[in-house]
Amino acid sequence: MKSIHIQYFAVLRDLTKVDEEQRETNAETALELYEEVRQVFGFDFDSINLRVAVNDSFSEWDYKLKDGDKLVFLPPVSGG
Amino acid sequence: MKSIHIQYFAVLRDLTKVDEEQRETNAETALELYEEVRQVFGFDFDSINLRVAVNDSFSEWDYKLKDGDKLVFLPPVSGG
Amino acid sequence: MFLLSNNTLDPEEYIKELKDDSCGGYVSFEGWVRDFNEGKKVTHLKYEAYQVLAEKEAQQIIQEAIEKFDARKIKIVHRVGDLQISEIAVWIGATAVHRGEAFDACEYVIDQLKIRVPIWKKEYYVDGDSGWVECHECKKHIHD
Amino acid sequence: MFLLSNNTLDPEEYIKELKDDSCGGYVSFEGWVRDFNEGKKVTHLKYEAYQVLAEKEAQQIIQEAIEKFDARKIKIVHRVGDLQISEIAVWIGATAVHRGEAFDACEYVIDQLKIRVPIWKKEYYVDGDSGWVECHECKKHIHD
Numbered sequence: 133m134k135s136i137h138i139q140y141f142a143v144l145r146d147l148t149k150v151d152e153e154q155r156e157t158n159a160e161t162a163l164e165l166y167e168e169v170r171q172v173f174g175f176d177f178d179s180i181n182l183r184v185a186v187n188d189s190f191s192e193w194d195y196k197l198k199d200g201d202k203l204v205f206l207p208p209v210s211g212g
Numbered sequence: 213m214k215s216i217h218i219q220y221f222a223v224l225r226d227l228t229k230v231d232e233e234q235r236e237t238n239a240e241t242a243l244e245l246y247e248e249v250r251q252v253f254g255f256d257f258d259s260i261n262l263r264v265a266v267n268d269s270f271s272e273w274d275y276k277l278k279d280g281d282k283l284v285f286l287p288p289v290s291g292g
Numbered sequence: 293m294f295l296l297s298n299n300t301l302d303p304e305e306y307i308k309e310l311k312d313d314s315c316g317g318y319v320s321f322e323g324w325v326r327d328f329n330e331g332k333k334v335t336h337l338k339y340e341a342y343q344v345l346a347e348k349e350a351q352q353i354i355q356e357a358i359e360k361f362d363a364r365k366i367k368i369v370h371r372v373g374d375l376q377i378s379e380i381a382v383w384i385g386a387t388a389v390h391r392g393e394a395f396d397a398c399e400y401v402i403d404q405l406k407i408r409v410p411i412w413k414k415e416y417y418v419d420g421d422s423g424w425v426e427c428h429e430c431k432k433h434i435h436d
Numbered sequence: 437m438f439l440l441s442n443n444t445l446d447p448e449e450y451i452k453e454l455k456d457d458s459c460g461g462y463v464s465f466e467g468w469v470r471d472f473n474e475g476k477k478v479t480h481l482k483y484e485a486y487q488v489l490a491e492k493e494a495q496q497i498i499q500e501a502i503e504k505f506d507a508r509k510i511k512i513v514h515r516v517g518d519l520q521i522s523e524i525a526v527w528i529g530a531t532a533v534h535r536g537e538a539f540d541a542c543e544y545v546i547d548q549l550k551i552r553v554p555i556w557k558k559e560y561y562v563d564g565d566s567g568w569v570e571c572h573e574c575k576k577h578i579h580d
Contacts, residue, residue: 141342142412143424185410188344204342204410210425211339211346211370211411212323212382212402221486222556223568265554268488284486284554290569291483291490291514291555292467292526292546304448311468313522318466319542321535327457378457391465391546398463399539 133158134199136165143207147173162186163193166205182206213238214279216245223287227253242266243273246285262286294350295369296341301380310365310387317391319398323382325375329425333418339372339381342410346370353404363388363397370411381413438494439513440485445524454509454531461535463542467526469519473569477562483516483525486554490514497548507532507541514555525557 133156140148148169159165162184169175183206184191197203213236220228228249239245242264249255263286264271277283293309303320310318327334354366366386375381384401388394416422437453447464454462471478498510510530519525528545532538560566 139342141340141410142414146424185342185345188348190345190349204345206342206410207412207424208426209407209410210413211341211409212406219486221484221554222558226568265486265489268492270489270493284489286486286554287556287568288570289551289554290557291485291553292550311522313471316468316470318468320464320466321539322462322464323535324455324460324462324531326460326533378455387468389470391467392543395465395539395543399536402535 134197134201136197137200137202138165138169139202139204141204141207143177144173144175144205147175157197159197161193161197162191162195162203165197165203166193169205177207181208214277214281216277217280217282218245218249219282219284221284221287223257224253224255224285227255237277239277241273241277242271242275242283245277245283246273249285257287261288293367294347294354295367296343296346296372297369298371298373301369301371301383303380303383303385306367306369306383306385309367310385312364312387314389315364315387315394316389317394318385318387319391319394320383320385321398321402322380322384323402325377325379325381327377329415332415332421334377335416335418336374336376337416338374338414339370340412340414341370341372346409346411349409350405353401353408356404357386357397357400360400361388361393361397363393366397366401368401368405370405370409372411437511438491438498439511440487440490440516441513442515442517445513445515445527447524447527447529450511450513450527450529453511454529456508456531458533459508459531459538460533461538462529462531463535463538464527464529465542465546466524466528467546469521469523469525471521473559476559476565478521479560479562480518480520481560482518482558483514484556484558485514485516490553490555493553494549497545497552500548501530501541501544504544505532505537505541507537510541510545512545512549514549514553516555 139152185204219232265284364387369383386398413425508531513527530538530542557569
């Protein structure tokens with residue numbers, strides 16, 4: 133089991149109702165973790181439509197999770 | 213004889229030492245008038261490098277002068 | 293430099309940081325909150341940012357623009373929180389020795405910011421509906 | 437709208453005239469007095485304008501930019517008289533529904549203004565020399 137810190141923004145946060153959580157997981161990759169929380173919160177977005185950040189940097193979906201990592205799943209941005 | 217009002221700007225005004233003059237002339241066209249004042253004030257610019265305005269609108273060098281016209285010979289602009 | 297601000301943006305203040313006697317051109321862009329978007333009348337909106345990554349990515353964009361276009365100084369300020377119609381959502385200022393470089397740098401920064409910097413906009417409509425912009429692309433529309 | 441001003445330009449004042457709830461993008465350009473031009477150190481400069489024709493030509497350029505790029509409002513203010521280093525020589529503001537239109541309109545206006553509007557710049561140099569800019573193209577350099 134790894135302990136992963138996850139932050140939620142925008143449309144995802146509207147569904148989770150929390151800004152962040154500390155999640156114990158057996159997921160191996162960022163993608164596996166996304167599919168796990170997607171089930172939990174009922175996200176309707178394929179990972180293809182999102183990006184993932186690990187420890188405050190953009191990362192890849194096949195990133196291998198390490199205990200203590202900080203992840204953010206990023207909906208399409210709309211600043212400016 | 214026609215009476216033409218002429219205004220001078222920038223590099224031309226530095227040579228004429230006057231902002232404007234009322235000139236009695238036999239010149240038929242804007243170009244002939246330019247060549248006349250060019251002699252008088254020693255302008256070193258060919259008409260090809262200047263533009264001419266008649267009665268506050270851009271005009272052509274072959275414009276036929278009429279008594280009472282207001283002319284301006286325009287050095288290359290450098291605003292902005 | 294990149295800044296997130298909870299308060300009304302103040303361009304006159306930001307310009308001071310960009311002043312440079314060797315620069316001949318200064319171009320700025322302001323994104324204003326429009327009263328209409330995609331056919332719906334907007335009453336107000338909200339921006340939120342993933343601050344740490346937004347700062348890193350914006351700083352990276354500024355660096356790219358300076359190198360690509362030989363710009364001298366670039367500053368970005370993005371509003372977060374609740375905004376009313378006609379308020380400034382984002383301000384970008386770019387200086388360069390010549391004006392073409394400043395135009396190119398400023399336009400590059402706003403174009404890249406809109407696709408890369410993790411900031412999200414939620415629009416609130418006259419009919420009481422609201423939604424995170426671009427979420428029609430995610431195949432789901434959120435109703436509060 | 438086009439304005440010639442003998443006093444320090446005040447962009448915050450001009451922007452007010454451009455505010456429009458339906459516009460999402462505002463682009464402005466400022467031309468600043470540089471301390472160097474063509475390898476010579478500049479101490480200050482002077483602009484003069486053929487006012488009536490400058491106003492007509494600038495108004496024509498604004499109209500062209502609005503039509504070509506679907507811009508909403510455009511304003512130009514050009515300084516005349518004596519200017520010091522870093523002062524604003526010209527200010528241009530353009531609004532449009534979308535930002536690309538505002539960028540294109542603003543750049544078109546400054547590009548056209550520089551070649552068409554009868555305004556002239558005289559530079560004064562550290563070495564006591566001075567000259568009307570571009571008059572090297574007229575094959576004569578003026579020394580006061």
